[in-house]
Amino acid sequence: MTNKLFHIAFPLLISSLIFSSCGEDSKSQNSVQEDISSSSKETVSSSSIAWSSSITSSSSIASSSSTDTSGVCTSCDSYTARDPVITENGGSGSITTYGSISAKEASQGGACNYGETGIHYYSAIHVNISAGDGLGPWQGGKACGGCVHVRAKTESGWKETTVRITDKCPDEYCGVDLGGAPAYDLMGIQVGRYEGEWEFVSCEGIENVYDDSTSIFVKDGANAYWSLIQVRNPPDAVTSISILSMNDSTLYELEWATEAENFFTVPKAILADTSNYELTATFKNGGTFTWKIKGTALSEPENNIYLK
Numbered sequence: 289m290t291n292k293l294f295h296i297a298f299p300l301l302i303s304s305l306i307f308s309s310c311g312e313d314s315k316s317q318n319s320v321q322e323d324i325s326s327s328s329k330e331t332v333s334s335s336s337i338a339w340s341s342s343i344t345s346s347s348s349i350a351s352s353s354s355t356d357t358s359g360v361c362t363s364c365d366s367y368t369a370r371d372p373v374i375t376e377n378g379g380s381g382s383i384t385t386y387g388s389i390s391a392k393e394a395s396q397g398g399a400c401n402y403g404e405t406g407i408h409y410y411s412a413i414h415v416n417i418s419a420g421d422g423l424g425p426w427q428g429g430k431a432c433g434g435c436v437h438v439r440a441k442t443e444s445g446w447k448e449t450t451v452r453i454t455d456k457c458p459d460e461y462c463g464v465d466l467g468g469a470p471a472y473d474l475m476g477i478q479v480g481r482y483e484g485e486w487e488f489v490s491c492e493g494i495e496n497v498y499d500d501s502t503s504i505f506v507k508d509g510a511n512a513y514w515s516l517i518q519v520r521n522p523p524d525a526v527t528s529i530s531i532l533s534m535n536d537s538t539l540y541e542l543e544w545a546t547e548a549e550n551f552f553t554v555p556k557a558i559l560a561d562t563s564n565y566e567l568t569a570t571f572k573n574g575g576t577f578t579w580k581i582k583g584t585a586l587s588e589p590e591n592n593i594y595l596k
Contacts, residue, residue: 358445358446359439359440359441359442359445359446359447360441360442360443360444360445361441361442361443361483362443364440364441364442364443364475364478364480364482364483365475365478365479365480365481365482366480366481367382367480367481367482367483369382369461369481370382370461371417371418371460371461372414372417372424372461372462372463374417375485375487377487377488378436378437378485378486378487378488379414379463379485379486380463380483380484380485380486381461381463381483381484381485382461382462382463382464382481382482382483382484383438383440383463383464383466383474383481383482383483383484383486384459384462384463384464384465384466384480384481384482385465385466385467385471385475385479386412386465386466386467387467387468387471389471389472389475389477389479390472392408392468392469392472393408393467393468394406394407394408394468394499395407395408395410395452395454395455395467395468397454398410398412398454398455398456399412399429399432399454399455399456399549399550400429400432400433400453400454400455400549400550401429401507401518401548401549401550401551402432402454402518402520402550405454405499406499406500407452407454407468407496407497407498407499408468408469408496409449409450409451409452409468409469409470409494409496409497410451410452410453410454410455410467410468410497411436411438411451411452411453411454411455411464411465411466411467411470412453412454412455412456412457412462412464412465412467413425413426413431413436413453413455413456413457413464413465414426414456414457414459414462414463414464415456415457415458415462416458416460416462418460419460420460425488426456426457428544428549429456429544429549429550429551430525430526430527430544430550431453431456431525432453432454432518432525432526432549432550433452433453433491433519433520433521433522433524433525433526433550434452434453434488434489434490434491434524434525434572435450435451435452435453435488435489435490435491435494435497435524436450436451436453436464436486436487436488436489437449437450437486437487437488437489438450438451438464438466438470438474438484438485438486439484439485439486440474440475440482440483440484441482441483441484442474442475442482447473447474448474449466449470449473449474450489450494450496450497451464451466451467451468451470451497452491452497453525454467455467456549461481463484463486464484464486469496488572490523490524490571490572490573491522491523491524492523492524492573498521499521500520500521501521501594501595502519502520502521502522502523502577502594502595503519503520503521503592503593503594503595504517504518504519504520504567504569504579504581504586504592504593505517505518505519505520505590505591505592505593506585506586506587506588506589506590506591506592506593507548507551507589507590508589508590509589510559510586510587510588510589510591511559511587511589512559512560512584512587513556513559514556514559515553515554515559515586515587516545516547516548516551516552516553516554517529517542517551517552517554517586518550518551518552519569519577520592522569522571522577523571523573523575523577524571524572524573524575525571525572526569526570526571526572527570527571527572528541528542528569528570529542529552529567529568529569529570530542530567530568530570531554531555531558531565531566531567531568532565532566532567532568533558533561533563533565534563534564534565534566535563535564540555540557540558542554542555554586554587558583558586559583559584559586559587560583560584560587561582561583561584562582562583562584563582563583564580564581564582565580565581565582565583566578566579566580566581567579567580567581567586577595579593579595579596580596581593
């Protein structure tokens with residue numbers, strides 16, 4: 289996941305260093321290790337469920353700019369940096385990477401605030417379409433937890449992977465910035481800025497993007513007067529969370545938190561209540577999950593509440 293303001297030629301050829309676009313996970317920008325295999329694997333998405341982007345009204349919406357069905361390129365790692373082109377359900381432009389392609393570290397949660405995870409197929413998504421406009425799919429963390437199917441042009445043709453969005457990428461030319469294992473799958477040891485395209489999809493049925501069952505996570509520091517919650521390992525990006533009192537049928541529609549991205553604020557009236565509630569999360573693919581909880585469960589810091 290406006291009119292083009294500018295295009296700046298920015299050739300980039302990197303053969304021994306990782307190109308880092310951005311993102312919270314990118315704190316460990318490591319050099320490419322020489323002893324890794326030069327062979328490259330290809331991961332193909334098993335899902336094609338669409339995410340209708342919140343920016344489809346933008347004047348820059350276009351069909352995919354790629355007309356090369358073979359996906360074969362030369363000097364593939366030095367694609368000219370330019371603004372991403374936005375399509376109805378994805379986009380095209382720069383595919384980059386951060387972190388170590390040899391170690392293939394798991395995501396540390398990034399700007400989505402998931403904390404340390406066991407997810408090795410993850411990425412940052414672009415914040416902007418043109419520098420500073422904030423019109424990209426990130427939208428203050430609302431893209432978190434969704435998945436994106438990525439194709440990149442390589443010397444042997446198109447290579448594909450599917451990753452979970454755990455981070456944001458403020459690079460003005462960023463499209464999708466790959467972390468962990470998928471960068472090596474697509475780029476081998478010749479990392480850099482590649483040309484590619486992406487489509488937002490559901491995470492359902494894609495094993496590599498999960499490290500646990502879906503749960504409600506309560507932010508550290510929560511108490512009987514203040515609490516933020518998020519959904520971890522969701523089947524798609526979360527669109528809303530509501531809480532229904534089983535005692536008096538009061539329905540609370542939670543608001544996105546201002547204190548931290550990818551969290552919802554829990555009303556104070558719920559937090560000290562020992563009575564029963566139903567918490568329902570709705571996802572971009574149209575699905576819902578419902579948890580049966582006591583209100584006080586949402587005031588326990590770092591509580592991880594699983595579906596029963």
